[in-house]
Amino acid sequence: MSDIPGGPMANRPVHFIWLLDCSFSMQGEKIAKLNYAIREAVPEMRSVAHDNPAAQLLLRTVTFSTTAQWHHQTPVPVDDFTWQDVQVDGMTNLGEALHLVARELQTPPMPQRALKPVLALVSDGVPTDDWKAGLKAVDATPWGRKAVRVAIAIGADADRGVLQEFLGNPELQPLDANSPKQLAAAIRWASTAAVKAASQPVAGDGSGVSTAKQSYAPPVLDDDDDDDVW
Amino acid sequence: MTLGVRRWETLAGSVQGVGKRRNQDWFDCRGTGSGDDPLVLAVADGHGSAVHARSALGARFAVDRFLPLAASFGRAAHDCHEPGRLTRLMTYARDDFPRALVHEWRQEALGHWDRNRPVVEEAAREPRPQEKLVLYGTTLIGAVLTPWLFVAWQIGDGDLAVVEHDGTLSRPLAPAEEDLGDETESLCGREAWLSVRMHWAPVFEEARAPRLVVLSTDGLSKSFASGDGYGEFVRGLAGRLAEKGLADVRETLPDWLAQASRYSGDDTTLAAALRPAETPLPAEAPAPSGTPAPGEISAPGEVPAPAEVSEEIPADAGAAAERTDGEADGDADMERKTET
Numbered sequence: 087m088s089d090i091p092g093g094p095m096a097n098r099p100v101h102f103i104w105l106l107d108c109s110f111s112m113q114g115e116k117i118a119k120l121n122y123a124i125r126e127a128v129p130e131m132r133s134v135a136h137d138n139p140a141a142q143l144l145l146r147t148v149t150f151s152t153t154a155q156w157h158h159q160t161p162v163p164v165d166d167f168t169w170q171d172v173q174v175d176g177m178t179n180l181g182e183a184l185h186l187v188a189r190e191l192q193t194p195p196m197p198q199r200a201l202k203p204v205l206a207l208v209s210d211g212v213p214t215d216d217w218k219a220g221l222k223a224v225d226a227t228p229w230g231r232k233a234v235r236v237a238i239a240i241g242a243d244a245d246r247g248v249l250q251e252f253l254g255n256p257e258l259q260p261l262d263a264n265s266p267k268q269l270a271a272a273i274r275w276a277s278t279a280a281v282k283a284a285s286q287p288v289a290g291d292g293s294g295v296s297t298a299k300q301s302y303a304p305p306v307l308d309d310d311d312d313d314d315v316w
Numbered sequence: 317m318t319l320g321v322r323r324w325e326t327l328a329g330s331v332q333g334v335g336k337r338r339n340q341d342w343f344d345c346r347g348t349g350s351g352d353d354p355l356v357l358a359v360a361d362g363h364g365s366a367v368h369a370r371s372a373l374g375a376r377f378a379v380d381r382f383l384p385l386a387a388s389f390g391r392a393a394h395d396c397h398e399p400g401r402l403t404r405l406m407t408y409a410r411d412d413f414p415r416a417l418v419h420e421w422r423q424e425a426l427g428h429w430d431r432n433r434p435v436v437e438e439a440a441r442e443p444r445p446q447e448k449l450v451l452y453g454t455t456l457i458g459a460v461l462t463p464w465l466f467v468a469w470q471i472g473d474g475d476l477a478v479v480e481h482d483g484t485l486s487r488p489l490a491p492a493e494e495d496l497g498d499e500t501e502s503l504c505g506r507e508a509w510l511s512v513r514m515h516w517a518p519v520f521e522e523a524r525a526p527r528l529v530v531l532s533t534d535g536l537s538k539s540f541a542s543g544d545g546y547g548e549f550v551r552g553l554a555g556r557l558a559e560k561g562l563a564d565v566r567e568t569l570p571d572w573l574a575q576a577s578r579y580s581g582d583d584t585t586l587a588a589a590l591r592p593a594e595t596p597l598p599a600e601a602p603a604p605s606g607t608p609a610p611g612e613i614s615a616p617g618e619v620p621a622p623a624e625v626s627e628e629i630p631a632d633a634g635a636a637a638e639r640t641d642g643e644a645d646g647d648a649d650m651e652r653k654t655e656t
Contacts, residue, residue, distance in 0.1 A: 090572040091552020095579040096541035139334055140581020199543065202497035232497045285498070285581075 097140045100201045100284045101161060102131075102277075103187055104147040107209035107240075109178040116210060116240055116316065117174050119266040123273035125169040134278045135164045141201055141285040146190075150183035152176030180213040180248070184220025191227040202284040203233045206276045207252050210240035210316070221252060234284045236276040238263050241316030265315050324349040324461060325562050325592060326357070330585035331573040333535060340364045340454075341533050341585040342375040346383055347390075349461050349589070354390025357587045358382045358458035361474055361533040363502065364583075367450060370428070374452030377424040378503055385417055386460040386467075393465045396518065406516050409467050414512035417456075417469070421503050425452040446506060453504035457489075457531045461589060466526060468515040471508060472500040475537045476515065477550040479528035485551055488515040500534075528554050528590050535584030539576035557590055 106120065135143040144161035148154060149172050157172055187205065190196065196203070205224070224230035237249035237260040249260035261276070263269035332339040340362035349355035360378040362371025389409065396402045422445075429448045455472025468476050470489045478486050501511040519525045530550050537546035557565055569586065577584040 090549065090575050091556065092540050092542075092545040092549030094541045095539045095545070095576065097579050097581065098538065137335060138581060140579060198494065198496070199538075199541075200497070202499075228496055232499070 097142045098199055098201050099142045099144050099161070099197065100281060101190075101196065101203040102143060102145050102281060102284075103190070103203065103205055104145075104157075105180075105183050105187065105205065105207045106147060106149045106157075106172055107178060107180070107211060108149040108151045108172050108174050109211055109214075110151075110174055110176060111178075111211045111243065112240070113174045115266065115314065116269075117172065119269050120208065120240075120273070121169065121171040123270040124277075126270065127273050127277040128164070128167055128169060130274060131167075131277045131281065132164050134281050138282070138285045141281070143281060147172070148183050148186050150179050152179060154179055154182035154186050156186065177214040178209070178211045179215040180207075180209065181215040181217040181220035184217065184224050188220070188223035188227055188230060191224065191229040191233070193228065196229050200229075203229055204236070204280040204284050205230075205233045205252075206236045206238070206280060207249065208238045208240065208273075208276075209249065210244050212243070212245040213248055217248060218251075225254070234280045236280045237261065238269070238272045238276060240264075240269060263316075323592070324355045325590045326355070326588065327562060327566055327569065327590060328357075328585075328587040329569045329573055330583065331570060331577050333577045333581050333583045335581065336364070336583060338372055339583045340372040340375055341535070341583040342372070342379045343531075343585050343587045344379050344383060345587050345589070347387060349463070351394050351463055352391065354387050354393075355461040355589055356383050356386045356390065356458065357461075357529070357531055357589055358386075358456065359474065359531045359533050359585045359587050360457075361455045361472070361535070361583065361585070363453040363455075363500070368453040368504075370425075370451040371453050373428060374421075374425055374454040374503065375456075377428070377452065378421055378454050378456040379458075381420040381424055382417060382456060382458040382469075385413065385420065386458055386469075389413060389467070390460040390462045390465065393462050396464050397520075402518055405465070409469075409516060410514050414469065414471075414509035414514070417512070418503060418509045422449060425449055425504075428452075446504075449504040451504075453502045455500055455533070456503060457533075459529055459531060459589075461525075461529065462519075463522065463525075464519055466515075466517040466519060466529070468529075468531075469512050470515075471505075471512045472502055473534040475530070475532050475534070475546060477528075477530040477532075477547070478517075478526045479530075479550065479554045480526055481524045483527070483554070485547055485554075487547070488517075489513045525591060528557070528588060530586065530588040532586040533582070533584060535580040535582030536573070536576045536586060538582065539579035539584070553588070562590060 104124070108117065112120070131143060135141065143164040145158065145164055145167045146161050147157035149157050152175055191203065235253050237252050239246050239249050239260045240263050246260050253260065261272045263272040326345040328343055328345050330339060330341050330343055341360065343359040345357045347353045347355040358379040360375035362368060362375035364371055393405055396405055426445060426448060455474055457468070457470045457474045457476055459466065459468035459476070468489060470476060473495065475487060476489045478488060480486065502508065505511055530553065540546055540549065553565065573584045573586060
């Protein structure tokens with residue numbers, strides 16, 4: 087170890103927050119497949135994190151149904167992260183979930199010295215509360231405005247308009263997951279591509295090209311050949 | 317008053333970031349710091365992601381074009397203590413130099429694109445110039461030091477630190493608030509010259525010239541856990557130079573940069589000019605060349621192309637100069653930054 091002046095060094099955190107719809111409409115196979123897909127995606131997230139040694143990937147989850155609550159409130163390093171299944175319950179209070187997240191995107195508690203956070207929203211329905219107020223609260227935070235956002239629409243009933251507004255960029259589209267297989271692929275993409283995007287430097291908007299957005303444009307998922315289509 | 321020429325020593329190096337396929341930083345140091353041969357330093361940091369696939373070249377073009385422009389500007393500062401001349405120089409440095417630099421960089425990048433077109437289908441649309449330039453996106457920090465003047469320019473992230481004659485540390489081009497995340501302003505921006513910040517510091521007394529000027533890419537400052545880490549690093553560097561000398565630091569620098577890059581994950585580059593405090597020098601003593609210390613990339617060995625900025629300050633600078641008389645005689649940091 088060289089005796090470099092300046093004190094301790096450290097890599098920078100990437101805060102990754104899942105926002106998961108756990109309303110009753112997710113009951114049955116949807117929630118089971120969502121739990122399975124996220125659990126299966128964790129090793130791939132570790133792999134991406136190890137490929138970006140300068141980024142310390144920290145995971146959290148907030149679920150929303152009749153209320154919104156932290157499933158993991160304290161940021162967990164990806165190497166220590168184990169998935170605990172989420173359960174369904176009631177309504178679709180997305181706005182409350184966004185308010186919870188907005189509080190965490192303030193500085194403090196978010197450090198100034200960090201890479202862009204990732205907000206990954208997964209929903210199959212229509213919000214039942216004032217989700218626009220929640221989104222406004224997120225957009226009002228400096229880190230919320232900078233966040234890499236991804237959205238996954240599960241099934242035909244998902245309100246894509248809400249997800250589109252969450253993304254906040256007409257060039258990006260929510261990723262449709264109309265079957266278990268597509269959901270697994272979408273979760274895998276959200277888990278990895280967004281983390282890569284968060285840890286890549288890009289020119290600001292002055293370049294005239296929204297470079298930051300292109301680097302995590304969602305993939306085209308294969309047409310589904312499952313019997314089980316939502 | 318005749319000012320003696322102060323000899324500058326230079327120190328520079330660069331290491332590739334962990335896991336990067338190539339080093340997308342570039343740097344160079346040229347000149348002695350005399351009136352006829354200003355010392356010019358520059359570091360550039362190509363953005364590096366897939367959408368900026370040619371940014372290593374963009375960084376090189378930025379440094380290569382900055383050097384002759386800045387040297388020419390430095391030579392033009394020869395009689396800058398004549399009444400009114402300093403003001404005109406400052407106006408030029410603030411308004412015209414950034415435009416000239418951006419223009420030259422764009423010409424270089426677009427010329428390279430034309431000579432190295434990607435293979436595409438015939439029916440493919442010709443990219444717009446702005447789209448081509450994004451491929452080459454880079455930051456730049458550059459400085460010119462003459463016996464009369466110290467001027468620095470910066471676009472995008474990275475750091476300029478100055479240890480003044482009395483040991484005071486300043487970071488004259490640091491933004492009031494650091495950008496969050498890794499978004500940065502860039503030479504590939506649509507009106508990039510508006511995003512160039514300038515530090516203006518005439519040297520009225522030789523003894524009050526800076527002791528140490530450090531330029532570095534953000535791979536260094538972003539490696540420190542503490543917000544004050546970078547400042548502490550520069551203080552420590554100045555202390556080590558004073559205590560153990562330049563040769564010792566030159567030997568150690570690659571290890572320091574490598575350690576920083578392990579934490580920042582970024583290519584890490586530093587170029588510095590040191591004014592030995594206790595070495596009396598004759599007014600026109602020859603100084604060592606600005607060849608950087610060994611790093612993982614080497615600075616180009618060619619002498620820069622002839623200066624391409626007129627050594628005369630443009631006549632139309634006068635009107636603007638009238639407006640800035642009050643500022644021109646002291647240090648001035650000017651920032652024209654677009655929102656990102």
